[in-house]
Amino acid sequence: MNSDFCSKNGVITMVPEIDEGVSLERIKEFPLEKLLGMAIKAEIGAKKFYESLAERIDIQELKNKIEWLAGEEGKHEALLRKIYAEMFRGKEVVFPKEHIGPELKPVERELQGVQDLLELIRWAMKAEEIAAHFYEGLIDMVDTEEKKRLMRYLSDMEKGHYYTLRAEYELLLDWEMYSQMMHVGP
Amino acid sequence: MNSDFCSKNGVITMVPEIDEGVSLERIKEFPLEKLLGMAIKAEIGAKKFYESLAERIDIQELKNKIEWLAGEEGKHEALLRKIYAEMFRGKEVVFPKEHIGPELKPVERELQGVQDLLELIRWAMKAEEIAAHFYEGLIDMVDTEEKKRLMRYLSDMEKGHYYTLRAEYELLLDWEMYSQMMHVGP
Numbered sequence: 001m002n003s004d005f006c007s008k009n010g011v012i013t014m015v016p017e018i019d020e021g022v023s024l025e026r027i028k029e030f031p032l033e034k035l036l037g038m039a040i041k042a043e044i045g046a047k048k049f050y051e052s053l054a055e056r057i058d059i060q061e062l063k064n065k066i067e068w069l070a071g072e073e074g075k076h077e078a079l080l081r082k083i084y085a086e087m088f089r090g091k092e093v094v095f096p097k098e099h100i101g102p103e104l105k106p107v108e109r110e111l112q113g114v115q116d117l118l119e120l121i122r123w124a125m126k127a128e129e130i131a132a133h134f135y136e137g138l139i140d141m142v143d144t145e146e147k148k149r150l151m152r153y154l155s156d157m158e159k160g161h162y163y164t165l166r167a168e169y170e171l172l173l174d175w176e177m178y179s180q181m182m183h184v185g186p
Numbered sequence: 187m188n189s190d191f192c193s194k195n196g197v198i199t200m201v202p203e204i205d206e207g208v209s210l211e212r213i214k215e216f217p218l219e220k221l222l223g224m225a226i227k228a229e230i231g232a233k234k235f236y237e238s239l240a241e242r243i244d245i246q247e248l249k250n251k252i253e254w255l256a257g258e259e260g261k262h263e264a265l266l267r268k269i270y271a272e273m274f275r276g277k278e279v280v281f282p283k284e285h286i287g288p289e290l291k292p293v294e295r296e297l298q299g300v301q302d303l304l305e306l307i308r309w310a311m312k313a314e315e316i317a318a319h320f321y322e323g324l325i326d327m328v329d330t331e332e333k334k335r336l337m338r339y340l341s342d343m344e345k346g347h348y349y350t351l352r353a354e355y356e357l358l359l360d361w362e363m364y365s366q367m368m369h370v371g372p
Contacts, residue, residue, distance in 0.1 A: 145360075146360060149360055149363070153356050160346045161346075177332050
């Protein structure tokens with residue numbers, strides 16, 4: 001199901017950066033080539049999402065963290081491209097239209113307050129969590145011990161991102177404290 | 187139980203940087219002031235451990251990650267000192283002799299190959315995992331919603347560290363691949 005809308009606490013909110021993707025259960029339906037294409041597409045999307053989000057954040061500490069996440073996703077993209085090139089020698093990466101979990105897209109508008117930021121971080125957390133499970137699912141689908149190891153690596157890295165985001169999210173919920181801690185505002 | 191030895195796969199190894207601490211179950215036996223002292227001590231120890239470990243690592247990527255962890259622990263120390271100062275106004279932080287889980291100490295020797303590095307990362311993972319549970323345990327012991335939030339923050343950050351380390355650990359297990367990926371060696 002593709003949708004530009006999400007329902008949270010009974011309130012329908014439009015989040016233009018998010019497209020809900022196909023469910024994780026459907027992984028087995030796709031050939032590995034397509035799954036790697038989906039993974040590369042997801043890493044590119046996440047990188048652009050974090051880059052554009054960082055540009056819109058004034059809090060230096062948080063900006064740094066989000067930029068760091070963008071850099072990490074860039075490295076994952078490169079790693080996956082290597083694996084793809086090795087497995088499907090000479091073939092161009094095909095980016096399928098499907099994607100697993102929420103697809104992150106660049107944030108092209110100014111953020112309207114902390115609620116807006118929280119909403120985006122919540123989606124990023126969901127995307128990271130699903131990515132972690134996605135790579136876990138690929139462990140059984142790739143052929144060599146080396147590739148399985150890389151999938152475990154990617155899965156753990158995304159879990160690390162998930163908890164890093166969740167930590168920030170937790171603090172941002174108390175904006176007054178957060179801004180005091182981060183020396184934001186007057 | 188304090189011990190400079192650990193048993194792994196039936197082999198007794200001396201790991202001079204590690205002291206096994208008191209178990210997590212004993213948290214409730216200590217007053218909050220002492221627990222915060224233990225937490226600050228642990229963060230200082232972890233910071234020194236990561237700093238000294240980073241100095242002994244030649245692989246730039248991994249060195250950066252470990253240095254980043256050292257910086258994070260430094261920030262946690264500062265945050266905990268703030269909480270302590272607010273709760274026990276005018277009191278110097280007392281560092282108890284007890285510590286929860288493995289106590290990380292500076293690495294003062296040259297690392298002897300990847301097995302040595304793996305052993306240290308394994309202990310760091312254990313320390314991060316226990317720290318995450320430790321802070322979770324403190325959520326119910328601190329008095330305000332703000333402090334509970336900070337404990338959740340610290341707990342999630344340590345979980346993030348745990349998975350970051352686990353990801354690296356996973357790759358390091360295949361040293362040949364790791365060194366290829368990280369462009370190490372000749």
